[in-house]
Amino acid sequence: MLGAVGSFALMDAMLKQLSGHYSPAQVTCVRALASLPFVLAAVAWSRAWGELRPRNWTMHVIRAVLGLLMLVTFIHALQRLSLADTYAIYMAAPLLVAALSVPMFGDRVPTRRWVAIAFGFAGVLVVLRPSGEGFTTIGGLIAAVSALCYALNVLTIRVLGRTDTSRAMVVWYLGLLALGGGLWALPDWRPIASEHWLVVVGIGLTGASGQYLFTEAFRRAQPSVVIPFEYTAILWAIGLDFAFWQTLPTAFVLLGSAFVIASGLYVVYDERREALARAATGAPGSTS
Numbered sequence: 001m002l003g004a005v006g007s008f009a010l011m012d013a014m015l016k017q018l019s020g021h022y023s024p025a026q027v028t029c030v031r032a033l034a035s036l037p038f039v040l041a042a043v044a045w046s047r048a049w050g051e052l053r054p055r056n057w058t059m060h061v062i063r064a065v066l067g068l069l070m071l072v073t074f075i076h077a078l079q080r081l082s083l084a085d086t087y088a089i090y091m092a093a094p095l096l097v098a099a100l101s102v103p104m105f106g107d108r109v110p111t112r113r114w115v116a117i118a119f120g121f122a123g124v125l126v127v128l129r130p131s132g133e134g135f136t137t138i139g140g141l142i143a144a145v146s147a148l149c150y151a152l153n154v155l156t157i158r159v160l161g162r163t164d165t166s167r168a169m170v171v172w173y174l175g176l177l178a179l180g181g182g183l184w185a186l187p188d189w190r191p192i193a194s195e196h197w198l199v200v201v202g203i204g205l206t207g208a209s210g211q212y213l214f215t216e217a218f219r220r221a222q223p224s225v226v227i228p229f230e231y232t233a234i235l236w237a238i239g240l241d242f243a244f245w246q247t248l249p250t251a252f253v254l255l256g257s258a259f260v261i262a263s264g265l266y267v268v269y270d271e272r273r274e275a276l277a278r279a280a281t282g283a284p285g286s287t288s
Contacts, residue, residue: 007210015203021196031181063153067149074143094230
């Protein structure tokens with residue numbers, strides 16, 4: 001998950017650069033198409049074509065629709081907000097995933113972990129506190145919609161992971177994403193300028209590696225364990241904002257981010273401690 005977060009942060013910075021020249025739907029399509037060759041090359045190298053067979057078409061389509069909405073709204077938000085501000089609002093998504101996994105999958109989250117999740121959400125509020133505009137501007141509302149789509153998208157991976165391989169999920173997700181984004185962007189499609197092709201290649205490389213690592217992370221562990229590592233994205237956002245746009249976060253962004261990261265690390269620690277205790281006693285679920 002740490003590798004996925006770093007890859008996606010670099011990709012998002014490049015998406016923000018393209019968003020000033022092309023529509024969000026076209027950028028979404030380009031993001032998917034640019035990653036497909038790298039993913040398919042890895043499949044060809046491993047001669048793993050048989051792993052691409054889809055077994056649950058319905059969930060593949062649902063996941064692609066959620067992904068399309070997630071990316072289009074996310075790119076819309078990037079057009080209006082800095083990378084760090086967008087990520088600050090987006091940090092509510094991991095909290096949503098951890099919370100929704102309880103009613104949807106019956107995951108057990110003890111009270112102490114709920115307290116940590118609430119502490120993390122308070123951190124998001126601290127990040128948004130300086131002006132409160134994150135909740136009322138169009139960019140902030142769009143980022144919130146994207147965060148919700150992200151949370152639901154993550155939960156579909158758990159369902160698909162029961163029947164389909166990681167390679168199948170990544171390839172069909174990118175393929176359907178490219179198709180949907182292309183059809184959406186068709187009326188306003190613009191040819192890619194020559195000076196943007198290097199950016200497109202970078203998006204493809206980081207997007208493909210990030211997507212595979214992301215999917216594999218959620219196949220191997222419960223969302224409540226994997227998701228906290230997503231909070232490190234704010235550190236990437238701060239660095240990339242300064243490197244590319246010479247902007248720095250406010251003290252509230254730093255303080256709130258510290259709250260969120262601390263709560264996420266506690267959730268990981270608590271889950272790991274519980275798993276080790278189960279393994280020591282031979283309780284059910286000790287191998288999870």
